[in-house]
Amino acid sequence: MDERNPPAGSDRGWADHRHRDVSGGWLRPTVFGAVDGLVTNASLIAGVGGVGVSAHTIVLTGLAGLVAGAFSMGTGEYISVTNQNELVQAEVAVEKRMHEQFPDAERAELAERFESYGADRQTAQRMSEAVSSDADKALQFHARExxxxxxxxxxxxxxxGSASLVAFSLGAVLPLLPYLLGVAWLWLAMLIAGVALLVGGMVVGRLTGRSLLRAGVRQLLLGALAVVVTFGVGQLIGISVA
Known part of the structure; x- marks a missing residue:
């Protein structure tokens, strides 16, 4: 029998299936970095471009926002993950000391855990003894639970950190492309940003299993809100300075 195609009604289920990456090792900083870079620079360009400044000023503003934002996102993500890992390692060290000082209590705790999953008392105790016989596996199991x-x-x-830095840079350069290519059209920069937000949202929807259109439109609307607000602030400041 082909395990990849079980018969209808079989309770074996799909024997060879895969899950999406939910660890957040690279997906989260990549997605957030790209969206942040795109929205940040699109908003900056809309804010200064709407006032009527020169294309040179817009390019300088966009490049400064790209570099500053990319390094801010990269270092921030690096520090955040480092701190999170150090906290986990510290808690694992505490758990390891508990295993060394109170092995019986830890085995009893593990047995109770198995009972809570539906095992009877004797089975839970045997499972606890089996897991606890290997100190490394027992520590890993307790850490997971x-x-x-x-x-x-x-x-x-x-x-x-690297994924966040690179993704932010790629997202931030998109609305800046027309000005870098000598086409100083604000509407074209906003159109590129809008399409990128829509497509990016749909990609995220594909990764998370959600509706592609809903995910794309949601991201487009949130990005558009940031652009509109920044454009309005730029208009107010530009008028008051004039």
């Missing part, structure tokens, strides 16, 4: 993480599979701070 009590902390919700795998201490051997923590996200990489360097990967998260």
């Amino acid at each position: 009590e902390l919700g993480v795998d201490p051997d599979d923590l996200p990489s701070p360097l990967l998260a």
